[in-house]
Amino acid sequence: MTIALPSTPASPQRKYGVDFTKPVLYGFAAVLCVLIVLPLSWLFFYSVTDGKGSVTLSNFIRLFTDPTFLDPLMTTFIVATCSAVICCAVAAPMGWLVARTDLPYSGIIRALVTASFVTPPFLGAIAWEVLAAPNSGLLNKIFRSLTGAEADVHIFNIYSMEGLIFVISCYTFPYVFVLVANSLDRTPGELEDASSILGGGRWYTARRITIPLVLPALLAGALVAFLQAMTLFGSPAILALPAGFHTMTTKIWSLFQYPPKPELAAAASLPLLVLTVFLLRAEHMILGRRGYSVVGGKYGAPRLIPLHNWRWAAFIICLLVLMLPVFLPYAALFNAAFSPVATTFLTFKNATMHNIYFVLFELSAASLALKNTVILGTATATIGTMIAVIIAYVTARQAVRGWRVLGFLATAPIAIPGIVLGVGLFLSYTRPPFVLYGTLWILLIAFVTIALPSAYQQLQAAFRTIHPELEDASRILGATRLRSLWQITAPLLRTGVIATWCFIFVGVMRELSAAIILFTSETKVISVLIYDLNESGDLGAIAVIGIGMLIITFAVVFAVNRIPGFGQVRFRN
Amino acid sequence: MTFLSKRDVLKGAAALGLSAFAVRVSAAPAAEAITPALIEAAKKEGKLSFYTAMDLQFAERLGKTFEAKYPGIAVRVERSGAERVFQRIGQEYASNIHACDVVNTADQAHCIIWKRNGWLAPYIPEEVAKHFDRRFYDPEGHSITTRILISPFGYNTDQVKKEDAPKSFKDLLDPKWKGKMVKAHPAYSGTIMNSTFQTARDLGWDYLVKLATQNVMQVQSATDTPKRIALGERAIMVDGAGYLVIRNKEAGQPVDIIYPEEGTPLATSPSAVFKDAPNPNAARLFQNWMHSREAQQVLVDFARQYSPHDQTVEKPGVRKLADIKLMKEDPEAILTQAEDVKKRYSEIFKV
Numbered sequence: 011m012t013i014a015l016p017s018t019p020a021s022p023q024r025k026y027g028v029d030f031t032k033p034v035l036y037g038f039a040a041v042l043c044v045l046i047v048l049p050l051s052w053l054f055f056y057s058v059t060d061g062k063g064s065v066t067l068s069n070f071i072r073l074f075t076d077p078t079f080l081d082p083l084m085t086t087f088i089v090a091t092c093s094a095v096i097c098c099a100v101a102a103p104m105g106w107l108v109a110r111t112d113l114p115y116s117g118i119i120r121a122l123v124t125a126s127f128v129t130p131p132f133l134g135a136i137a138w139e140v141l142a143a144p145n146s147g148l149l150n151k152i153f154r155s156l157t158g159a160e161a162d163v164h165i166f167n168i169y170s171m172e173g174l175i176f177v178i179s180c181y182t183f184p185y186v187f188v189l190v191a192n193s194l195d196r197t198p199g200e201l202e203d204a205s206s207i208l209g210g211g212r213w214y215t216a217r218r219i220t221i222p223l224v225l226p227a228l229l230a231g232a233l234v235a236f237l238q239a240m241t242l243f244g245s246p247a248i249l250a251l252p253a254g255f256h257t258m259t260t261k262i263w264s265l266f267q268y269p270p271k272p273e274l275a276a277a278a279s280l281p282l283l284v285l286t287v288f289l290l291r292a293e294h295m296i297l298g299r300r301g302y303s304v305v306g307g308k309y310g311a312p313r314l315i316p317l318h319n320w321r322w323a324a325f326i327i328c329l330l331v332l333m334l335p336v337f338l339p340y341a342a343l344f345n346a347a348f349s350p351v352a353t354t355f356l357t358f359k360n361a362t363m364h365n366i367y368f369v370l371f372e373l374s375a376a377s378l379a380l381k382n383t384v385i386l387g388t389a390t391a392t393i394g395t396m397i398a399v400i401i402a403y404v405t406a407r408q409a410v411r412g413w414r415v416l417g418f419l420a421t422a423p424i425a426i427p428g429i430v431l432g433v434g435l436f437l438s439y440t441r442p443p444f445v446l447y448g449t450l451w452i453l454l455i456a457f458v459t460i461a462l463p464s465a466y467q468q469l470q471a472a473f474r475t476i477h478p479e480l481e482d483a484s485r486i487l488g489a490t491r492l493r494s495l496w497q498i499t500a501p502l503l504r505t506g507v508i509a510t511w512c513f514i515f516v517g518v519m520r521e522l523s524a525a526i527i528l529f530t531s532e533t534k535v536i537s538v539l540i541y542d543l544n545e546s547g548d549l550g551a552i553a554v555i556g557i558g559m560l561i562i563t564f565a566v567v568f569a570v571n572r573i574p575g576f577g578q579v580r581f582r583n
Numbered sequence: 584m585t586f587l588s589k590r591d592v593l594k595g596a597a598a599l600g601l602s603a604f605a606v607r608v609s610a611a612p613a614a615e616a617i618t619p620a621l622i623e624a625a626k627k628e629g630k631l632s633f634y635t636a637m638d639l640q641f642a643e644r645l646g647k648t649f650e651a652k653y654p655g656i657a658v659r660v661e662r663s664g665a666e667r668v669f670q671r672i673g674q675e676y677a678s679n680i681h682a683c684d685v686v687n688t689a690d691q692a693h694c695i696i697w698k699r700n701g702w703l704a705p706y707i708p709e710e711v712a713k714h715f716d717r718r719f720y721d722p723e724g725h726s727i728t729t730r731i732l733i734s735p736f737g738y739n740t741d742q743v744k745k746e747d748a749p750k751s752f753k754d755l756l757d758p759k760w761k762g763k764m765v766k767a768h769p770a771y772s773g774t775i776m777n778s779t780f781q782t783a784r785d786l787g788w789d790y791l792v793k794l795a796t797q798n799v800m801q802v803q804s805a806t807d808t809p810k811r812i813a814l815g816e817r818a819i820m821v822d823g824a825g826y827l828v829i830r831n832k833e834a835g836q837p838v839d840i841i842y843p844e845e846g847t848p849l850a851t852s853p854s855a856v857f858k859d860a861p862n863p864n865a866a867r868l869f870q871n872w873m874h875s876r877e878a879q880q881v882l883v884d885f886a887r888q889y890s891p892h893d894q895t896v897e898k899p900g901v902r903k904l905a906d907i908k909l910m911k912e913d914p915e916a917i918l919t920q921a922e923d924v925k926k927r928y929s930e931i932f933k934v
Binding site: 078081143145146161162169251255256264266267268269270351353368372373374375378445447448530531532542543545546547548551 | 632634638639640643644646647657658659660661662663664666667669670671673674675677678679680682683742762763770771799800801802803804806807810811813814815816817836922925929930932933934
């Protein structure tokens with residue numbers, strides 16, 4: 011990085027036109043500030059005012075004394091902690107198996123983890139309702155018919171805190187898996203070889219070398235899983251409410267019911283925000299120490315540990331685990347889509363096209379929701395990628411003074427949970443001068459803000475692979491910075507940009523927690539439509555739309571993986 | 584838009600033969616027929632949005648029947664629980680978004696509030712003036728009762744024998760029903776707002792406190808509880824859309840309805856046209872057609888609900904409304920107590 015030229019010496023050689031670099035960059039900084047600072051300011055302002063506008067701490071006093079707020083706070087904490095622990099317990103061994111052993115078909119395991127990664131969590135939660143509702147759930151029905159148990163005996167009850175933790179873990183463990191597997195992929199084999207040469211046995215090496223090297227990534231994964239579980243809206247709304255308890259996200263959302271209490275919603279959002287910022291700082295500190303594992307020159311590929319007789323057993327165990335987030339829920343959705351009643355087993359005799367017909371030809375809200383989703387997905391992906399490219403360029407090349415600030419601003423939204431951002435944007439844009447509520451713009455702002463951090467991180471990684479001397483050559487020959495960016499860097503970055511674009515697009519389709527606060531009837535998106543259908547119990551229609559969503563998602567992911575040299579990119583969040 | 588001249592108003596009042604009434608309520612509009620001019624104007628608009636709390640399948644069927652009759656006017660159904668529809672419209676109007684053409688809620692109190700806010704357009708279709716009892720529409724024409732809903736019990740006949748099924752609210756407190764009941768939410772559904780209010784008024788809040796100890800599964804919509812007992816997820820439906828239990832039973836699913844001894848909660852479901860409707864003519868055409876005999880018969884035959892239209896023909900299989908012991912509806916009381924009902928309910932049932 012230090013080879014990059016400072017920006018000033020190039021200026022005298024400029025021949026054509028004005029260099030728009032700086033105004034453009036300052037413009038971006040300003041836009042980012044507005045995106046982030048405006049909603050957060052209103053959030054803080056509302057949290058310390060009462061309905062009439064005078065300053066008060068009563069919202070916080072109520073938040074920390076009223077049991078209807080304290081209970082959800084405790085529940086959220088328990089759910090998030092348990093989910094994080096389970097995710098680590100499952101993802102760490104699996105990540106190790108895939109990255110470090112001669113597990114057969116490890117590519118398939120990675121693909122299935124990606125599949126659970128891109129499955130919208132709310133869809134997974136609904137599918138698990140079909141599978142494991144205590145009485146009507148398919149798994150419980152199978153259990154009863156196998157054992158001849160009484161009608162109300164069940165082995166699974168998804169409407170419980172355990173059920174919620176389970177479903178959240180199903181769709182959160184990939185975050186830990188990716189961090190652990192990536193870290194193991196990068197850990198040099200030589201260190202382990204050295205241990206072996208010095209007489210360390212295989213398991214001794216694993217215990218003393220490999221595990222300590224990967225521990226920071228695992229801890230970071232635990233934190234990310236905790237954050238995900240804490241800020242998720244869909245799964246608790248679908249599973250916790252029938253069980254008779256709230257989490258913080260569902261509680262915040264319920265505060266918008268008539269008569270709306272935005273002050274309390276703002277106050278209830280702040281603990282989530284503060285905790286997220288705190289945990290991300292902790293993650294940064296832990297990951298900051300990870301540098302020691304890759305000191306020095308180039309290392310060989312990591313050495314694979316032979317599993318011998320355990321190879322196939324391990325593979326089958328991995329598949330069994332992946333049945334839970336992938337095979338079983340998909341089968342349940344398929345069953346619900348074609349059977350007359352969602353939890354009746356599908357046979358050739360009772361199969362019906364009613365749900366498909368209903369969604370395609372009768373459900374009048376579907377076409378508008380689909381249109382909105384496509385517009386928002388395309389616009390968010392395009393704008394988000396553009397902003398991310400430019401900021402990634404500036405920070406990777408350290409092109410202007412203050413590049414650190416831009417980098418910080420681009421990653422800052424990661425600390426704002428979706429529902430908190432939703433509340434903040436709602437408070438900011440339902441009032442003059444920017445009345446954007448009721449337009450697609452407010453959703454666009456929300457989605458771009460949410461997508462920006464991961465897009466920025468992906469593209470920054472892509473920039474690191476392109477040596478700056480190519481751009482320097484272009485600039486020496488008289489091109490402005492923007493021109494060399496356009497003619498030299500852009501073509502080299504093409505695959506990275508396309509991949510980022512696709513991932514943002516897929517991300518928009520599965521976003522629910524901000525959209526649920528910001529939508530109006532004219533600006534409904536598919537995820538909100540599915541949520542509505544769930545509230546009225548129309549499982550068949552959900553299954554059809556959900557399968558459609560999954561097909562689009564997999565088409566996009568598959569296409570991205572076909573881009574040459576870009577097989578390694580996975581979702582980050 | 585159809586604005587009313589003073590002459591229209593007088594004509595309307597004269598037609599009703601109620602001059603004294605005309606003095607008291609000067610805005611009483613004349614009843615209006617579906618004229619070619621209205622159809623023409625509606626077709627020019629080409630679409631309308633219908634916010635409703637009725638079951639999605641029925642709402643879409645109603646929309647499609649309308650579209651078939653008046654081709655070129657697309658109906659977009661926005662379905663949610665009545666309380667949620669109320670919240671949505673309030674939120675949208677607070678931000679000056681006037682997207683709703685016609686609304687159908689299950690909570691009369693909503694129309695009182697919207698009327699008071701001056702958001703509704705007075706509009707009385709001809710058939711309503713002729714065939715609806717006076718108690719089924721606002722004399723000034725701001726809202727019309729479209730359907731009469733009841734919230735009875737329901738049960739899964741595979742899981743519970745007819746003779747064992749609960750007969751009264753009191754029976755539901757029997758420990759044998761613990762963990763076997765499903766119930767909808769008054770902060771989501773207007774039907775359930777009515778049923779919760781009426782149950783609490785007639786049996787006391789104490790009753791609901793006891794019911795909450797029975798480990799009741801809590802869903803949102805009154806249209807969801809009938810589906811849950813049809814799935815067999817719970818044996819007993821404590822409240823919800825009675826019409827869906829009948830529909831599901833007629834579709835061959837193992838469910839049946841129970842009218843509780845203490846009385847069955849009642850919710851009349853009014854519709855209204857918004858004054859600032861983006862498609863004012865299509866809105867009026869739809870409101871007019873929805874209360875015609877044709878649409879009301881779809882309500883009876885397909886949706887299995889009770890119609891206020893005196894010329895609809897009853898389809899056998901449903902108990903006559905007159906033969907059911909009903910609880911008393913009280914929109915004025917809900918108007919002042921809705922917030923309290925929601926608050927107490929969420930304290931008792933924890934969500």
